[in-house]
Amino acid sequence: VVIFYPAVLAVHEVYFYTPNLKRGCCQTRKCGANNKKCCGFDNERQVLDSELDEEDRKRPIDKWFEYRLFPWIQGRRKNLLAGTFVFFMIFFYLAVQLEPDPDVPQFFPDGNNYQEFGGVISNNFASENAYQLTTNIVWGIDGIDRDGTDPTIIDNIGQVVYSDKNVSFFDPEEQLYLAQFCDDLLCLFSPYSCRYSPSVYENLRISDPENYGGERINVVKCFMTEFREWILTDSTAQPNKTDIEEKLVEYNITGLTADVFDDCLFNGTFPIKGDHCFGLLFGVLWLNDDLPTSNPDYAAGVDNYNYWKDFIWVKERDDDDSSNGGTMLSNNLELKFFIVSALTDAEFTDDFNDGIAYYEDWQDFIIRWRDNEDGASSVDKNGAQFNDTPESLTSIMASGNGFPYYFIQRQILNEAYVGIALSLGLAFIILTLATQNWIMSLYSVFVIFSIVVCVMGFSTIMGWKLGVIEAVIYVMVVGMSVDYVVHLSEAYLASGKHFRQDRARRMLGIVGGSVLSGAVSTLIGIFWLFFATVVIFLKFGSFIFFLIAISLTFSLITFTAAMISFGPEGSSGNVVLCAKRCWRCIKREDELLTTDGGDQHVGHIEMR
Secondary structure (H helix, E strand, C coil), X not given: CCXXXXXXXXXXXXXXXXXXXXXXXXXXXXXXXXXXXXXXXXXXXXXXXXXXXXXXXXXXXXXXXXXXXXXXXXXXXXXXXXXXXXXXXXXXXXXXCCCECCCCCCCCCCCCHHHHHHHHHHHHHCCCCCCEEEEEEEECEEEEECXXXXXXXXXXXXXXXXXXXXXXXXXXXXXXXXXHHHHHHCHHHCCCCCCCCHXXXXXXXXXXXXXXXXXXXXXXXXXXXXXXXXXXXXXXXXXXXXXXXXXXXXXXXXXXXXXXXXXXXXXXXXXXXXXXXXXXXXXXXXXXXXXXXXXXXXXCCCEHHHHHCCCEEEEECCCCCCCCCCECCECCEEEEEEEEEEEEEEECCCCHHHHHHHHHHHHHHHHHHHCCCCCCCCECCCCCECCCCCHHHCCEEEEECXXXXXXXXXXXXXXXXXXXXXXXXXXXXXXXXXXXXXXXXXXXXXXXXXXXXXXXXXXXXXXXXXXXXXXHHHHHHHHHHHHHHHHHHHHXXXXXXXXXXXXHHHHHHHHHHXXXXXXXXXXXXXXXXXXXXXXXXXXXXXXXXXXXXXXXXXXXXXXXXXXXXXXXXXXXXXXXXXXXXXXHHHHHHHHHHHCCCHHHHHHHHHHC
């Protein structure tokens, strides 16, 4: 459309508006005997362009626009304007009803086998909804440094900013704090009290374990509570000296002997005191132990390490510097961050405003814990006082696979509205510079605005919501709807007439045929997208077809009726003349201010 229509207009102006080609393209039976005459021209006599009057230059389509369509519009202009206003108000009401689309952009239409396949698989073979969100609580990351990144490159996301607090869960206070936090996440579905009021946890929308086999680990995945359960119930957690020696040999842990652990109390109590004692139980025995059969994800040969490795992230040191404490039994490994996840009932398809509020509720919850805020209860499930947040665990944040999508939706929609406003503003400036008439530019921009509103109302009629695809199309609408009205505006001013009725008549005669032919060719080309299978193409075709149809109607009918009724006459709205008048007024005032005896001089001018 962007390339084709200007090409049609250029070809029309250069070739089809000349007498010679015009004579060769409109032969009819009325041309005379032996076709000596063609549309009023004698083919045997060379006709100079200067010999033709204005009427001879007009094609039949130009005359139809001037002498058939124009009188029809002129006689009904009030009814046409009133009808257009009612039509606009209806679509304005529909546009206001437009709601954000929380769904992920759909590729295939409903009922298509490929579209339905994913839902059937999820319903029959998955325990979780495909759109269900999981919130990750992360310790050890302060954010992402995006300085110097290019937002247009998807892989250029910046550098992770790790906490400088030496994140750790090795000390007894850290172990207990982490276990208490994980227990508190499921307090609504447990016999013990929540630390804070129930409404706080309801806003977190954590899923009920009863809906997932009754297993708490299906909802909250917390390695510390699983480690605690192992300590309290598994005899392997109470090794003797011989067991320790065998494990050190089995896992090739050199430089240590069983004597190092003589001060450790391996008596089935939690938390574990002593970093080396915790390191032996957690890093050597528990991580290498088989996943318990009580775990719903149990599979033969899977150990705790393979199950929990995505929740605990360590990095190998470049040297043997142990200034940061190392990781349990190894000074060559440094703990960077670790994760606790919670399955929730929130979904991608939630309204993005609700999703952003949901994200803020999670941030508020972890800040309460981090700042040791007092709540409804001061004791955990075992009756122990809630631990204050250790210094090493103050770097905490909540993230999720759906949180970015909520903010992306809000940003896209905001940019769509801002883009429309900027496009209309720029269109007004460009039209003013091109036509040198601010009144015509204002009328044109209002017509474009009306077209945009109607297209948005069309979305509501079709049952579509304001999603990513629609947001992109709405910004395009301004650029695609400006063509017809801007050419009519230019023709109105270039008509060479003074009065608005004469200008409007010539406006249709000059470019009415070109506008109509460009619109019809576009409609024919877009029509075939109605048969597309891919939803994006179908929506695009529907939007553009409606856009071109409504643009053509508003331009040729409504805009013409408006110009007949209150279009500028003569030099009204001419920005060049306005600028000259303003300059003369400013210059005159400067002269008056610089003249001696200003008041007397002004009085003398007024008397003249």
